[in-house]
Amino acid sequence: MSDYTDILYEARDGVARITINRPEKYNAFRGKTCDEMIDALNRAGWDKSIGVIVLTGIGEKAFCTGGDQSAHDGGYDGRGIIGLPVEELQGLIRDVPKPVIARVNGYAIGGGNVLVTCCDLAIASESAQFGQVGPKVGSVDPGFGTAYLARVVGEKKAREIWYLCRRYTAKQALEMGLVNAVVPPAELDAEVERWCMEILAMSPTAIAIAKRSLNADSDNIRGIGGLGMQALSLYYGTEESQEGVKAFLEKRKPNFRKF
Ligand code: 2NE
Numbered sequence: 001m002s003d004y005t006d007i008l009y010e011a012r013d014g015v016a017r018i019t020i021n022r023p024e025k026y027n028a029f030r031g032k033t034c035d036e037m038i039d040a041l042n043r044a045g046w047d048k049s050i051g052v053i054v055l056t057g058i059g060e061k062a063f064c065t066g067g068d069q070s071a072h073d074g075g076y077d078g079r080g081i082i083g084l085p086v087e088e089l090q091g092l093i094r095d096v097p098k099p100v101i102a103r104v105n106g107y108a109i110g111g112g113n114v115l116v117t118c119c120d121l122a123i124a125s126e127s128a129q130f131g132q133v134g135p136k137v138g139s140v141d142p143g144f145g146t147a148y149l150a151r152v153v154g155e156k157k158a159r160e161i162w163y164l165c166r167r168y169t170a171k172q173a174l175e176m177g178l179v180n181a182v183v184p185p186a187e188l189d190a191e192v193e194r195w196c197m198e199i200l201a202m203s204p205t206a207i208a209i210a211k212r213s214l215n216a217d218s219d220n221i222r223g224i225g226g227l228g229m230q231a232l233s234l235y236y237g238t239e240e241s242q243e244g245v246k247a248f249l250e251k252r253k254p255n256f257r258k259f
Contacts, residue, residue: 001035001036001039002039004021004036004039004040005021005032005036006020006021006022006029006030006032006033006036007019007020007021007033007036007037007040008021008058009040009043009044011044011047011049011050014049014050014051014052014196014200015050015051015052015053015054015196015200016040016043016044016047016050016052016053016054017053017054017056018037018040018041018044018053018054018055018056019056019057019058020033020037020056020057020058020063020064021058022058022068023058023059023061023062025065025068025070026061026062026065026106026107027057027058027059027061027062027063027064027065027112028064028065028066028067028068028069028112029064029066029067029068029084029086029111030067030068030071030076030077030078030084031071031076031077031078031079031080031083031084031085032077032078033068034078034084034085034086034088034089035078035079035085037055037089038085038088038089038092041053041089041092041093041096041100042092042096044096044098045092045095045096045097045098046096050098051098051196051199051200051204051207052098052099052100052101052195052196052199052200053096053098053099053100053101054100054101054103054192054196055093055100055101055102055103055115055119056102056103056104056105057105057106057112059105059106060105060106060125060127060185061106061107062105062106062107062108062109062112063102063103063104063105063106063107063108063112063115063116063128064107064108064109064111064112064115065107065109065110065111065112066109066110066111066112066113066114066133067084067086067110067111067139069137069245069248069249070249072236072245074236074237074241074242075233075236075237080229081226081229081230081232081233082229082232082233082236084111086111086114086141086229087143087144087222087225087226087229089115090114090115090118090143090144090145090225091144091222091225093115093118093119093120094118094144094211094215094219097204097207097208097211097212098204098207098208098211099120099121099199099207099211100118100119100120100121101119101120101121101122101123101192101195101196102115102116102119102121102122102123102179103123103188103189103192104116104122104123104124104125104128104130104170104179105125105127105128105185105188106125106127106128106129107128107129108124108128108129108130108131109129109130109131109132109133109167110131110132110133110134110137110139110141111141111145113130113131113132113145114132114141114144114145114149116130116178116179117144117145117148117149117152117178118144118148120211121180121195122173122178122179122180123179123180123181123182123183123188123191123192123195124170124173124174124179124181124182124183124188125170125182125183125184125185125188126170126171126182126183126184126185127170127185128169128170128173128179128182129167129168129169129170130167130168130169130170130172130173130178130179131161131165131166131167131168132145132161132162132165133165134162134165135162135163135165135244136165136244136248136254137244137245137247137248137254138235138236138240138241138242138243138244138245138254139232139235139236139241139244139245140162140228140232140235142224142225142227142228142229142231142232143221143222143224143225143226143228143229144221144222144225145225146158146162146228147218147221147224148218148221149161149162151218152177152178153176153177153178154176154177157176170182180195181195239259240256240259243255243256243259244256
């Protein structure tokens with residue numbers, strides 16, 4: 001697969017850049033987007049001329065806003081347990097034997113925030129905003145999106161993020177350890193480039209072993225994710241979940257009181 005419609009792929013000077021290209025949807029992903037990202041990650045991950053992978057979204061508004069709610073009808077429009085192979089995508093970010101850097105240029109919301117969580121490193125523009133929205137829109141990201149988030153930002157903060165669905169600034173994301181660096185928007189590309197060049201100077205095999213070793217401690221979370229997706233597919237069939245999706249699309253507050 002190389003005729004991508006939902007992403008851009010560029011490989012140059014040892015760095016592969018995967019860019020979600022759905023600006024009209026604030027870079028939300030549908031089934032096809034996930035499949036293309038999986039294809040591109042495999043392509044970059046096993047290309048010996050590539051030492052670092054950068055994941056980002058087109059434009060300045062959004063890095064990624066998670067599942068495309070307009071492609072959600074009691075389930076998403078693609079393959080897999082919930083119609084979005086997100087657990088495969090998240091697992092692959094961890095499995096490719098090279099660092100994946102999230103270049104966070106705007107909103108990293110819902111599944112977009114989970115992608116940031118799963119990436120090895122994250123560098124954000126000062127204008128980026130982060131947060132989970134699942135309980136507001138009738139969804140949840142079990143596995144890496146919840147349990148691994150707690151490893152990254154701590155248990156109490158992860159619970160706050162999921163239970164209150166607030167938005168966090170790039171500075172707050174830095175303070176909680178969700179991102180590694182924050183720079184003014186105009187300096188984002190130069191900063192990402194600097195981090196890539198530093199990594200490219202290292203032994204790729206040592207980096208690959210370090211990555212797998214760092215992964216090992218949290219790999220059990222993958223099983224929770226698979227189990228959780230099965231539960232999520234049942235939840236998506238309920239009136240309660242559908243109220244969340246409908247409310248988002250109708251631009252109103254959800255009413256979950258009767259549930
Ligand atoms: C991103 C955010 C915070 C932006 O808010 P605001 O107020 O700045 O803009 P607005 O008007 O909400 O959004 C701008 C346009 O982008 C679309 C909106 O519908 C709107 O379109 P127009 O009215 O201009 O035509 N848009 C934004 N996000 C979208 C999305 N995800 N799908 C489709 N269209 C989207 C605000 O928009 C927000 O909170 N978005 C909610 C994102 C959301 O619900 N994501 C899914 C969470 S569940 C999930 O990701 C997931 C997973 O990770 C794993 C498994 C299953 C699900």
